[in-house]
Amino acid sequence: MSMDRRGFLVSAAGAAAGLALLPETLPAAVRPSAGPVNLAIIGCGRQGRRLGIELIDKLGEGARVAAVCDLEERLARNLAGRARDAQVFTSYKELLDKAKDVQAVIVATPTHLHKAVALDSVAAGKHVYCEAPLAHTPEECAEIARAARGASTVFAVGCEGRSNPIYQLARTFYKTDAVRDSVSVYAQDHAKTTWGRPGDWWLDPATSIGLPGEKGVQQFDVAHWYRGSYPKEVEARGSIRLHQDGREVPDTVRATLRWADGVELHYDATIANSFGGRHETFFNTNAAIKLAWTHGWMFKEPDSPQLGFEVYANRQQFHNDEGITLIADATKLAAQGKLKEGVGLPNLSHYYALNDFLAAVSTGRAPACTASEGARATMVAIRVNEAVKKGGTLTFDQAALTGV
Amino acid sequence: MDVRSQDHEGHAGLIGPTVAHADAQPQPPRESGAVVVPEFGGAVVLAAQAMATRFELVLAGLPEADLRAAGEEALDEITSLHARLSAFEPGSVVSRLNSNAAAGPMPVAGDVFALLSLCRDIWRASGGVFDPTVGPLMEAWGFRARAGETWRPPTDEALARVRTRVGMHLVELDDAARTVRYTVPDVRLDLGSVAKGWALDAAAIVLREHGVSSAFLHGGTSSVVTLGAPPGEDAWHVEVRGLPNDRARVAMRDQALGVSAGHGREVVVNGAVLGHVLDPRTGHPARGARVAAVTGPSAALADAWSTAALVAGGTPAGLPEGYAAVVV
Numbered sequence: 065m066s067m068d069r070r071g072f073l074v075s076a077a078g079a080a081a082g083l084a085l086l087p088e089t090l091p092a093a094v095r096p097s098a099g100p101v102n103l104a105i106i107g108c109g110r111q112g113r114r115l116g117i118e119l120i121d122k123l124g125e126g127a128r129v130a131a132v133c134d135l136e137e138r139l140a141r142n143l144a145g146r147a148r149d150a151q152v153f154t155s156y157k158e159l160l161d162k163a164k165d166v167q168a169v170i171v172a173t174p175t176h177l178h179k180a181v182a183l184d185s186v187a188a189g190k191h192v193y194c195e196a197p198l199a200h201t202p203e204e205c206a207e208i209a210r211a212a213r214g215a216s217t218v219f220a221v222g223c224e225g226r227s228n229p230i231y232q233l234a235r236t237f238y239k240t241d242a243v244r245d246s247v248s249v250y251a252q253d254h255a256k257t258t259w260g261r262p263g264d265w266w267l268d269p270a271t272s273i274g275l276p277g278e279k280g281v282q283q284f285d286v287a288h289w290y291r292g293s294y295p296k297e298v299e300a301r302g303s304i305r306l307h308q309d310g311r312e313v314p315d316t317v318r319a320t321l322r323w324a325d326g327v328e329l330h331y332d333a334t335i336a337n338s339f340g341g342r343h344e345t346f347f348n349t350n351a352a353i354k355l356a357w358t359h360g361w362m363f364k365e366p367d368s369p370q371l372g373f374e375v376y377a378n379r380q381q382f383h384n385d386e387g388i389t390l391i392a393d394a395t396k397l398a399a400q401g402k403l404k405e406g407v408g409l410p411n412l413s414h415y416y417a418l419n420d421f422l423a424a425v426s427t428g429r430a431p432a433c434t435a436s437e438g439a440r441a442t443m444v445a446i447r448v449n450e451a452v453k454k455g456g457t458l459t460f461d462q463a464a465l466t467g468v
Numbered sequence: 469m470d471v472r473s474q475d476h477e478g479h480a481g482l483i484g485p486t487v488a489h490a491d492a493q494p495q496p497p498r499e500s501g502a503v504v505v506p507e508f509g510g511a512v513v514l515a516a517q518a519m520a521t522r523f524e525l526v527l528a529g530l531p532e533a534d535l536r537a538a539g540e541e542a543l544d545e546i547t548s549l550h551a552r553l554s555a556f557e558p559g560s561v562v563s564r565l566n567s568n569a570a571a572g573p574m575p576v577a578g579d580v581f582a583l584l585s586l587c588r589d590i591w592r593a594s595g596g597v598f599d600p601t602v603g604p605l606m607e608a609w610g611f612r613a614r615a616g617e618t619w620r621p622p623t624d625e626a627l628a629r630v631r632t633r634v635g636m637h638l639v640e641l642d643d644a645a646r647t648v649r650y651t652v653p654d655v656r657l658d659l660g661s662v663a664k665g666w667a668l669d670a671a672a673i674v675l676r677e678h679g680v681s682s683a684f685l686h687g688g689t690s691s692v693v694t695l696g697a698p699p700g701e702d703a704w705h706v707e708v709r710g711l712p713n714d715r716a717r718v719a720m721r722d723q724a725l726g727v728s729a730g731h732g733r734e735v736v737v738n739g740a741v742l743g744h745v746l747d748p749r750t751g752h753p754a755r756g757a758r759v760a761a762v763t764g765p766s767a768a769l770a771d772a773w774s775t776a777a778l779v780a781g782g783t784p785a786g787l788p789e790g791y792a793a794v795v796v
Contacts, residue, residue: 110544120577121552121561138677146577148646258536309533410559412551 101127101425104166106156106181108134108143111195112172116143118415126422131163156181160188167191168425175278176271179204186211191218193421197281197442198435200273202464205439209468212435220421220431221438224413225286227420229392230360234353237362238290242371243348246291249329250345251283256338262311274302275317275333276448283344284321284448285433285441286355287329290346294444295321295329297459300451306336319448331448354387359408361387378407439468510699514539518550519664521688525671528699529682538678542671549667552580555603555658565648566656573647581646583659583666583768584639590772591636593786598776599748601639603656604630609753610735611744621737627751634748664691665726665771692725693767710759715794718763726770728778729759747779756781757795764791
């Protein structure tokens with residue numbers, strides 16, 4: 065079985081390899097924005113604050129946080145205090161109505177509230193960066209994607225792998241003979257945390273899409289992006305291993321996502337143990353690529369051909385395995401004697417995702433993760449969570465994914 | 469020359485609260501080097517690694533699930549501030565300032581500007597004995613060298629050259645524009661002498677917002693914030709190691725504590741052991757005192773003023789009202 069990126073490229077994938085990623089084009093009339101983009105942050109909880117601080121700290125040349133909004137005023141004021149002259153709102157509709165200088169909106173509300181905020185923002189003519197997952201039902205994902213496609217503004221989804229320089233670099237290797245054919249994919253997300261209290265929306269069965277939905281969506285999207293296709297079925301189960309506090313949402317999840325060519329993604333998420341953290345590993349016949357968001361490595365098989373960049377490469381030892389550090393501009397860093405400084409990214413991946421969004425707004429080009437791609441990744445993640453709840457196997461609705 | 473290093477830099481691990489909860493069996497203290505952390509029934513203990521040390525939160529007085537959720541958010545705040553304020557993280561705000569602020573004014577976030585303004589105010593009030601720009605002096609004296617690395621003590625000429633880029637007066641803060649500019653190249657801000665306290669103050673705010681009213685927070689045991697008292701007690705009773713017995717125990721309730729000492733990272737020059745706290749007025753390691761402890765409402769101020777007290781060798785001029793120093 066050699067159907068992978070070579071086979072995929074040759075056969076143009078399609079039905080044989082699962083659903084191919086659809087070409088992404090923005091509507092013709094996206095308006096580039098000159099100068100710093102005036103932004104509003106809607107939702108100033110943990111994630112909104114994280115994005116807002118990154119914008120204020122590092123992206124001031126490209127963006128100005130002009131308004132912030134949260135139902136809880138103290139959260140909005142907390143973030144506003146870090147920006148300069150940011151208006152504070154407790155109603156996003158009022159913000160859209162009154163903050164006329166706002167050109168773009170960051171949607172960081174609870175997932176089940178994304179749809180209303182995103183659709184109203186698009187209707188108000190704003191560029192939108194919506195946190196992943198895009199929404200909490202497949203239908204809402206499709207509705208948002210449709211609205212985004214019909215708009216003349218940029219709509220980006222925060223699937224951060226696609227704008228991450230290490231993930232982009234590694235993908236160029238993944239698409240060549242450097243790694244050859246896919247054997248399997250492994251994604252884990254381990255943390256030791258309560259993930260909040262049972263009453264929090266992400267732990268409320270009525271609004272939660274579980275660990276696969278809220279967190280796994282990022283990793284599933286990386287797999288889709290690398291493989292160029294979507295899985296056909298998922299087998300999953302979950303349990304509560306640590307947090308016996310009345311919650312119903314599993315704190316530990318295992319899932320196997322299968323592609324039509326037989327390749328499987330083994331997903332392992334828990335909030336009961338932190339060992340290994342969060343990473344994805346693509347096992348291929350010539351090499352494995354391990355990606356850990358700020359770092360990446362290639363582990364070559366002894367019988368695989370030498371690659372040109374290996375001369376300059378920085379290496380790290382992991383027990384019996386030697387990893388070649390994947391970092392952009394390795395040759396340049398080597399020439400400057402700074403290769404060791406380049407073993408990881410200086411910023412976390414949301415920095416690159418926001419930067420990509422601002423560049424898309426400024427130039428009118430498509431963002432790294434469009435509404436359609438974000439919708440598909442979210443629909444897959446929601447389905448994985450449904451399989452967890454069922455404790456069995458479910459198929460993916462290829463027609464629904466195609467239709468997004 | 470010999471470089472001695474221990475597990476963390478900056479303020480030394482010198483304090484250990486001694487707590488017995490009236491309703492619970494006191495447990496043997498858990499010791500790690502100079503650290504003693506309280507453990508008592510009903511308390512939730514959370515920890516994270518940040519700022520080259522271990523931050524620990526001992527929380528009580530609410531159901532466990534509430535304490536854990538609040539504590540995790542407080543630790544998030546600490547780790548976020550580490551990522552933003554560390555001079556050793558290439559993507560941090562401080563690193564970006566150190567790389568670019570000599571080229572022109574750089575806007576910074578409101579909380580970062582507030583911290584830098586605080587540093588400027590303490591630098592002024594202390595007559596320059598607290599100075600967060602001594603990083604180049606630290607390098608010159610070998611405190612940034614790796615263990616075993618060859619290093620020579622700086623000559624007077626070399627020190628004089630280094631000192632031209634040391635001094636908070638070289639960091640221009642524009643209050644109206646909220647920008648930062650270095651007036652000469654190669655200034656290096658390093659907020660290590662205040663950032664742990666700043667992070668603990670921020671964590672305490674998060675905890676209070678979640679209704680936590682009984683907590684003991686520390687960063688590497690040298691910076692402490694207390695909220696209320698342990699359930700059933702009147703205060704957190706903290707022991708500061710290295711101080712005379714009659715002055716070593718501090719009762720803390722909604723108070724902060726900062727402890728500085730020269731040891732923890734040392735160099736040996738001609739047989740003399742020199743601690744890592746630099747005197748910005750001379751460019752040499754401070755020799756005025758062994759240990760300085762400062763208590764007061766804010767951990768950031770207690771941190772910074774304890775460094776000032778250690779350098780000054782006594783209660784520093786300008787110590788604000790509400791703060792007290794013990795220096796030996």
